[in-house]
Amino acid sequence: METRRRVLIVAYDDAQILDIACPSGALDIANRYGAKPSYSIELGTLGRRAARSSAGIPVGAGQRLEAVTGRLDTLIVVGGIGCETAAADERLLGQVRRLAGYSRRVASVCTGAHVLAAAGLLDHRRVTTHWGWGERLAERHPAVAVDVSPLYIRDGNVYTSAGVTSALDLTLALIEDDHGPTLARAVARELVTHLHRPADQAQISLFLAAPPPEDRLVRDLMGHIAGHLAEDLTPAALAARAGISTRHLTRLFTAHLGTTPARAVRRARTEAAAHLVRSSGLSMVAVARRCGFGSAETLRQAFLDHYGVTGDRMRRMPDTPAPRVAPKQQTPGP
Template sequence: MDNRRRVLIVAYDDAQILDIACPSGALDIANRYGATPPYTIELGTLGRRAARSSAGIALGAGRGLEEVTGRLDTVIVVGGVGYEKAAADARLLAQVRRLAERSRRIASVCTGTYVLAAAGLLDDRRVTTHWGYGEQLAARHPRVAVDVGPLYIRDGDVYTAAGVTSALDLTLSLIEDDHGPTLARAVARELVSYLHRPADQAQISMFLAAPPPGDRLVGDLAGHIAGNLAEDLTPAALAARAGVSTRHLTRLFTAHLGTTPARAVRAARTEAAVHLVRSSELSLETIARRCGFRSAQTLRQAFLDHYGVGGDTIRRMPDMPRPRTPSGHETSAP
């Protein structure tokens, strides 16, 4: 008897190619690392037509959705700019409903959530989607509880992911559910993934949450801060990098980010540190060094200021802590 885990990825024209590649690639690597039972991975479309991705690359479908019989382990509906036509296609919705009845679990990535919702599979469930499409999804399907905060959400046997690279985080979570954390970590390492982000990590980081800085200098410095947390990021160093005075730098940050340079740096370091605490077993001392804090004690104080709890508590919490003040409004610099 074949006990393989049958995974069917449902695609359509103008799908996002990463929504297809992230799950299929991760599951393939899990097989090569000894997933038992292994996964069989197929791409399915209506009529077995090639799916033209939004990048212009056509992907040959291995199965027509109408042809699929027998039990399935997982059905994954992808997203992409073609989601509106897909969610309005009665034939596609009928097949998705039929396949869901044959599957142990069903998932969507990004705007694939719209297809599941249109098929009536998300009523009275908590789901997520790409942050830019949540408001429209909630308005269109009032019985669906939309939360665009987390990277992915599991509600019973239904999984929804925020989109694009979060498809990888969702798939690593599925692998961990099926085969344990050791295999999931091995797959993440093979993929050269910095870390397997937890479901409750926010979709949007501090520097992306607000509208992009209107000043190019501020935008460039924000990117420099996020990518060089362990470097010298004092106001004087940032001002020298930008070729302006520290006073002018402070005026620019206040005008475009609503905070001072020192507070912006501390918020960025604290945000990065909390993600490492939640997703790794690194010591606070190591995390402090990587994120640019002088010591573990300085990091602990930053956690207390920003989240109201210490690092050890954050590591044990079931969910990501919520800032008690808006990002960027801490009271002292590391």
């Protein structure tokens, strides 16, 4: 008998209705396209009462949060203009904390990150939220490393996403994690959305705001790099992900980015680390770990190479220094 992946979406008054519809709709399509195990999608509220969406449309709940027991595959907390009231509701926070303990992974959509942060589930993690709410989140929860550039971020088993429709990108990433890229692409086609919108495109060149590469494979790999900085990003791992040889990978990166895969990874990690140093109180050891550096000393050397200053000095500077200009890479011959 099939064991279904149980997904519980948590709603409250003045939640954004798209934050509910995007993940539930994408998971429903994944089921219709043959996800095995399939997803069991539930919507829960305190007291099982209908939540009033910010559009004024009531959304009926199938589950009373207080009564939910048993293992959950995924707990998703939605956002909306009611997030601050929800984040101040100790009853709701208590249930979110309890349910997170039953869950394989926890996610937030948009300003739902404020609820997770208030529940203490985002401390010492790198997270994102809607760009207009990031400053408030960082001010209220100094132990949370807030980065409003990416579409979504995975830190361990916690996923956070930016505003509203980025919930689709987050959910497609969850589907790909669970069932592979073929099903995720099929769901994206059905939704008439991007097959692979990069998780963290702005972070790829955070301070230079370079345009995304034209080649889709390179663009997809850079999105993967930016969203998985702490994972194995060696040329061999990237080539295996793309289904090409390491030699062809190097040719593509040199042609479209003007650099090698290893240097592109190091640059993405260094720029992400610089943003964390500037925007959070995390130690250099924690920043190094989150951005995929082996040690604080390795991070220090990367800062010196890329910016000409150490991380400690960067933290004290009024502005982030401009990256040093790297020598132009030569295109390999045939």
